[in-house]
Amino acid sequence: EVQLVESGGGLVKPGGSLIVSCAASGFTFSSYSMHWVRQTPGKGLEWVSSISSRGRNIYYPDSVKGRFTISRDNAKNSLSLQMNSLRVDDTAVYYCARGSFCNNGVCYFDSWGQGALVTVSS
Amino acid sequence: QSALTQPRSVSGSPGQSVTISCTGASSDLGGYDYVSWFQQHPGEAPRLVIFDVDKRPSGVPDRFSASKSGNTASLTISGLQTEDEADYYCCSYAGTYISFYVFGTGTKVIVL
Numbered sequence: 068e069v070q071l072v073e074s075g076g077g078l079v080k081p082g083g084s085l086i087v088s089c090a091a092s093g094f095t096f097s098s099y100s101m102h103w104v105r106q107t108p109g110k111g112l113e114w115v116s117s118i119s120s121r122g123r124n125i126y127y128p129d130s131v132k133g134r135f136t137i138s139r140d141n142a143k144n145s146l147s148l149q150m151n152s153l154r155v156d157d158t159a160v161y162y163c164a165r166g167s168f169c170n171n172g173v174c175y176f177d178s179w180g181q182g183a184l185v186t187v188s189s
Numbered sequence: 190q191s192a193l194t195q196p197r198s199v200s201g202s203p204g205q206s207v208t209i210s211c212t213g214a215s216s217d218l219g220g221y222d223y224v225s226w227f228q229q230h231p232g233e234a235p236r237l238v239i240f241d242v243d244k245r246p247s248g249v250p251d252r253f254s255a256s257k258s259g260n261t262a263s264l265t266i267s268g269l270q271t272e273d274e275a276d277y278y279c280c281s282y283a284g285t286y287i288s289f290y291v292f293g294t295g296t297k298v299i300v301l
Contacts, residue, residue, distance in 0.1 A: 104235075110192075111192060111278065111292060111293075111294055111295050112227075112235070112278055112280070112292040112295075113292065114288060114289060114290035114291070114292070117289065126289050128287060128288035128289070129287050129288070130288075162234055162235075168240050168241065168244070168246075170223065170241065173221075173223045173282045175225045175237060175240040175241075176225070176227075176235070176237060176280075177237045177240070177246060178237075179234035179235055179236075180234065181234055182234060
């Protein structure tokens with residue numbers, strides 16, 4: 068059974084930093100792209116970052132580019148998101164998701180973790 | 190990159206069919222056939238129910254079907270069941286450096 072378990076969420080002040088992690092099990096982690104998607108009550112779902120199976124290709128939307136860094140450790144079946152210069156509007160539940168059914172490099176988020184709540188507030 | 194537009198809610202009685210629309214632009218939904226749909230029950234993570242416009246992952250009932258025409262994608266739930274009451278989100282590849290993926294605003298399906 069595919070399992071993705073996020074950890075590391077919490078309360079942080081504006082301008083601060085936080086790392087959220089995702090532990091994967093039940094599948095060959097090194098064969099899949101991995102992604103972060105966040106969800107807020109006001110803005111719904113928003114794609115945050117993607118990393119290819121070997122970590123060679125990394126992508127971010129403009130909203131987090133230069134502030135967030137995605138990384139993976141295939142030996143430890145783990146995915147991480149380093150978040151710096153956090154803003155109030157980064158407050159969200161952060162989900163890690165596996166990429167599957169890939170077509171020409173475009174993947175679909177077929178398995179999701181339970182999410183980690185990140186609250187940015189003074 | 191703006192979010193894809195979905196109706197806030199749709200409703201139907203058990204056994205009926207409901208259709209959710211998802212409208213984008215030529216730069217995202219209209220430009221690519223990489224559309225997916227997610228079902229999300231309260232307090233749970235999203236669940237993939239459609240990918241590649243109209244394909245169902247294993248385990249998703251064939252009551253769920255989808256299509257796309259131009260800048261609009263649609264998800265139809267036939268033979269509505271009480272457990273189908275949930276939020277549904279569309280998602281499209283956008284292929285730009287602003288955002289590779291863009292989600293819809295979400296639709297609440299209400300089973301009367």
